[in-house]
Amino acid sequence: xxxxxxxxxxxxxxxxxxxxxxxxxxxxxxxxxxxxxxxxxxxxxxxxxxxxxxxxxxxxxxxxxxxxxxxxxxxxxxxxxxxxxxxxxxxxxxxxxxxxxxxxxxxxxxxxxxxxxxxxxxxxxxxxxxxxxxxxxxxxxxxxxxxxxxxxxxxxxxxxxxxxxxxxxxxxxxxxxxxxxxxxxxxxxxxxxxxxxxxxxxxxxxxxxxxxxxxxxxxxxxxxxxxxxxxxxxxxxxxxxxxxxxxxxxxxxxxxxxxxxxxxxxxxxxxxxxxxxxxxxxxxxxxxxxxxxxxxxxxxxxxxxxxxxxxxxxxxxxxxxxxxxxxxxxxxxxxxxxxxxxxxxxxxxxxxxxxxxxxxxxxxxxxxxxxxxxxxxxxxxxxxxxxxxxxxxxxxxxxxxxxxxxxxxxxxxxxxxxxxxxxxxxxx
Numbered sequence: 001x002x003x004x005x006x007x008x009x010x011x012x013x014x015x016x017x018x019x020x021x022x023x024x025x026x027x028x029x030x031x032x033x034x035x036x037x038x039x040x041x042x043x044x045x046x047x048x049x050x051x052x053x054x055x056x057x058x059x060x061x062x063x064x065x066x067x068x069x070x071x072x073x074x075x076x077x078x079x080x081x082x083x084x085x086x087x088x089x090x091x092x093x094x095x096x097x098x099x100x101x102x103x104x105x106x107x108x109x110x111x112x113x114x115x116x117x118x119x120x121x122x123x124x125x126x127x128x129x130x131x132x133x134x135x136x137x138x139x140x141x142x143x144x145x146x147x148x149x150x151x152x153x154x155x156x157x158x159x160x161x162x163x164x165x166x167x168x169x170x171x172x173x174x175x176x177x178x179x180x181x182x183x184x185x186x187x188x189x190x191x192x193x194x195x196x197x198x199x200x201x202x203x204x205x206x207x208x209x210x211x212x213x214x215x216x217x218x219x220x221x222x223x224x225x226x227x228x229x230x231x232x233x234x235x236x237x238x239x240x241x242x243x244x245x246x247x248x249x250x251x252x253x254x255x256x257x258x259x260x261x262x263x264x265x266x267x268x269x270x271x272x273x274x275x276x277x278x279x280x281x282x283x284x285x286x287x288x289x290x291x292x293x294x295x296x297x298x299x300x301x302x303x304x305x306x307x308x309x310x311x312x313x314x315x316x317x318x319x320x321x322x323x324x325x326x327x328x329x330x331x332x333x334x335x336x337x338x339x340x341x342x343x344x345x346x347x348x349x350x351x352x353x354x355x356x357x358x359x360x361x362x363x364x365x366x367x368x369x370x371x372x373x374x375x376x377x378x379x380x381x382x383x384x385x386x387x388x389x390x391x392x393x394x395x396x397x398x399x400x401x402x403x404x405x406x407x408x409x410x411x412x413x414x415x416x417x418x419x420x421x422x423x424x425x426x427x428x
Contacts, residue, residue, distance in 0.1 A: 003028055003034045004037065006037045010134075016343075024132075027409075036054070116147065129154050134159045163202060252322045253278060254320075263355070265327065279304060318349070326344060326371075350372065
């Protein structure tokens with residue numbers, strides 16, 4: 001089968017979104033011809049897609065804002081002008097003019113119909129070609145729509161990593177733009193995949209509010225983990241750099257990544273103050289928050305705040321931990337099943353998960369041996385640490401996690417797509 005995968009993310013190793021794209025494409029390519037069209041960040045370490053049949057650059061760019069650049073201004077810094085000009089000159093010789101559309105630090109070079117069509121002409125879109133667009137940003141749905149419009153026989157799969165509308169963590173402006181892009185997917189896509197049952201249900205409701213019924217064309221595709229990544233990182237430089245941390249006699253509990261709203265790291269750190277022989281290791285871009293509460297509770301001797309570190313180093317620390325910390329929202333939150341959780345599962349470590357309001361997540365964890373769920377109750381957290389022993393926290397493989405491996409998730413997805421294509425061809 002021929003797949004075309006279109007995404008803004010995919011190359012940047014430090015992004016969780018890229019991990020989903022990379023692993024999805026990697027396993028799909030084992031039994032299919034897969035072509036990727038991805039944006040390229042010149043400043044990042046990149047995933048290599050040489051296992052694909054074709055690898056193309058999507059004319060989108062991640063460009064850091066220069067000092068003095070205003071969102072309201074139509075003027076672009078010289079650096080941005082130069083990058084855009086060079087990119088258009090070197091890669092889109094037939095492209096006439098361009099405009100930039102800002103989405104955070106992501107710039108879209110016009111609508112790029114000509115360039116997208118040029119790539120598709122090279123790939124040769126056939127009757128049962130499957131197009132997968134990975135959203136967000138929501139603008140990706142537009143690219144899916146223009147491809148589907150020109151090639152009606154394409155089977156379009158609109159993959160949702162996050163909600164494009166009614167997203168509590170995004171601005172009203174974001175949700176308004178997302179609603180417009182959702183309409184294109186809800187109306188024209190053949191299948192809509194989401195990372196959890198909760199997200200599927202919310203997309204179904206959003207579609208219903210817009211006058212569309214997508215219940216029969218919705219599919220849950222979890223973020224999953226890759227078996228290929230479950231290897232010991234043997235790097236002498238990392239051993240030397242983190243030697244004092246990893247060889248401590250204390251119980252090492254590690255959290256890597258961003259601490260999102262409603263995740264009560266303050267309660268955890270307050271509980272840490274009353275524990276013995278426990279060291280909390282944090283690495284991520286929420287280091288200022290961790291630093292604030294560390295000083296507030298006077299627990300500098302129990303916290304190692306590494307701030308932001310490369311992904312390879314973060315995974316090294318996960319592998320060397322005794323416990324991994326997962327933070328869920330303190331109130332019920334439907335559909336939030338992050339890639340971080342599955343990344344943790346792959347390490348075969350015990351996971352302490354704080355926040356017990358997510359019913360779907362709790363149900364998943366019931367079948368897993370290495371996950372302990374507690375509410376945001378300081379006394380319960382203290383008791384938990386006082387009862388566990390370091391020698392009981394050795395690495396243990398749980399066969400129940402296999403359902404979330406990308407190998408199995410992709411196999412099920414591929415079989416489902418094959419079935420849907422047969423049904424569609426039969427109906428015609």
